[in-house]
Amino acid sequence: MNVPLLDLKPQYQALKSQLDAAVQEVVESQYFILGPQVEKLEQEMEEYLEVNYAIGVSSGTDALLLALMALEIGPGDEVIVPTFSFFATAGVVSRLGATPVFLDIDPGTYNVQPDLVAEAVTEKTRAIIPVHLFGQGADMEPIMKIAQQRNVPVVEDAAQAIGTRYCDGRRLGGIGRVGCFSFFPSKNLGTFGDAGLVVTNDSDLYYRMKIMRVHGGERTYYHSVVGGNFRIDAIQAAVLSVKLPHLDTWSKARKANADRYREFFVEAGLSHSSQQIFPEDNYPVGLPQQMYEGEESHIYNQFVIRVSDRDCLCEYLRERNVGHAIYYPVPFHRQECFSSLGYGSDQFPKAEQAAKEVLALPIYPDLSSDRLGYVVEVFEEFYRK
Ligand SMILES: Cc1ncc(COP(=O)(O)O)c(C=O)c1O
Known part of the structure; x- marks a missing residue:
């Protein structure tokens, strides 16, 4: 697939x-x-x-x-x-x-x-x-x-x-x-x-x-x-x-896909270990109680997970034709064009860690259950090894 x-x-x-x-x-x-x-x-x-x-x-x-x-x-x-x-x-x-x-x-x-x-x-x-x-x-x-x-x-x-x-x-x-x-x-x-x-x-x-x-x-x-x-x-x-006029329907479909990923990942025993973190609405700190409870509190332009072994996982996903992307590999303070601003490379540890760990998975509204299931299967296989 x-x-x-x-x-x-x-x-x-x-x-x-x-x-x-x-x-x-x-x-x-x-x-x-x-x-x-x-x-x-x-x-x-x-x-x-x-x-x-x-x-x-x-x-x-x-x-x-x-x-x-x-x-x-x-x-x-x-x-x-x-x-x-x-x-x-x-x-x-x-x-x-x-x-x-x-x-x-x-x-x-x-x-x-x-x-x-x-x-x-x-x-x-x-x-x-x-x-x-x-x-x-x-x-x-x-x-x-x-x-x-x-x-x-x-x-x-x-x-x-x-x-x-x-x-x-x-x-x-x-x-x-x-x-x-x-x-x-x-x-x-x-x-x-x-x-x-x-x-x-x-x-x-x-x-x-x-x-x-x-x-x-x-x-x-x-x-x-x-x-x-x-x-x-x-x-x-x-x-x-x-x-x-279709935007809210598409946003709901994205959210439903995010919910399905979470369910499948939990079933596969893959959620929130030290190796992987999957996004819950608002996980893990920040806004939980404050955020609006309705359907549109998070429209999932991307479904971004965090993994500690990203390079190996990306290779595995590539070999198995699972689309993915890294948003973003280099924070601004380490971009060459901003070097004259004088920021230290270790100045923003949370952004640094995110840049090392984030991985976006397919979440588009027309993503079929089969395809979504296949993504989870590939993950399961990778972590079983
Ligand atoms: C957070 C953010 N800001 C600004 C932009 C710029 O938008 P555009 O690509 O339409 O110029 C983008 C687009 O990727 C974005 O994701």
Whole structure:
């Protein structure tokens, strides 16, 4: 059997006629950039994410960049980010000439720890970027409290967490000053290329981000601020409008797969030994009582386990055609491009350990029981040996 890490073909096949028609409609209209499809998507996103304003942009990376530009972050400023995330979270800070300040993570949720955020805020801090990694929320309430006390805006990197609700029921991305999303094809809501979204409840910031999406020009060729080309294509917006009504169903299917993995792993005697740690909702520290009890408290963009013997296991999985990936093998503080920031390689032990142990397994909504069972079988075999 062959189990890919992600297979998007069944999703396409199920919606093929609607998706093809939506793309064809844009092609017939020959209206490719921004326009009515984008406005429609933005309204749908405002409703879905329960926010006042949504702006479609060119990617999740550009969503973060646009948010920081609109907040006027630049040289001399510090921005607090977890050291364990996708590169864009820290890359955008450096691209603006500001300094990313890295923090260790909570080993159970892989997200920033509010007490470390509080310690890291200085006079130079101009933003805090909590990342809701793998689809699980960072502990936003204490982070927002710290941010309010120090008058620092929070930019949520919700690229992997569209639809997740915080313990008070709010959708992630709508809690901080700005929320940033990615519609990269492998995300829970993925499009036919690159696209992203920024959301906010702040009307001034909305207006600023909206004009900065098109080079800071309120009227074409008249520029009040310097922006960029952060526009979303109409084709991507049309695809996303077809897919959005299915997102919660897909997230539930991912969660059901996570539950099945856990059941199977327990049956196989493989759960939570010193050699393997499988994710429970919120295991092992951090948010258990606080998190929202509903279906969407964790949308599983990835199902990430931790294993102490990862290299051997990866080899074994490869030989048996079980798709897997390591998100992320090198934390930011050890990336070559950030070496001038002077972090020690052993400075953030929890992120270091995660980087050595994490392993993502197939979790996509159309993963069949047979395929999921096969993954567990291969694990059982490996640990029996
Ligand atoms: C946590 C995180 N932030 C930002 C991004 C950037 O999104 P994009 O790939 O759409 O630019 C991603 C995408 O992988 C991500 O996972």
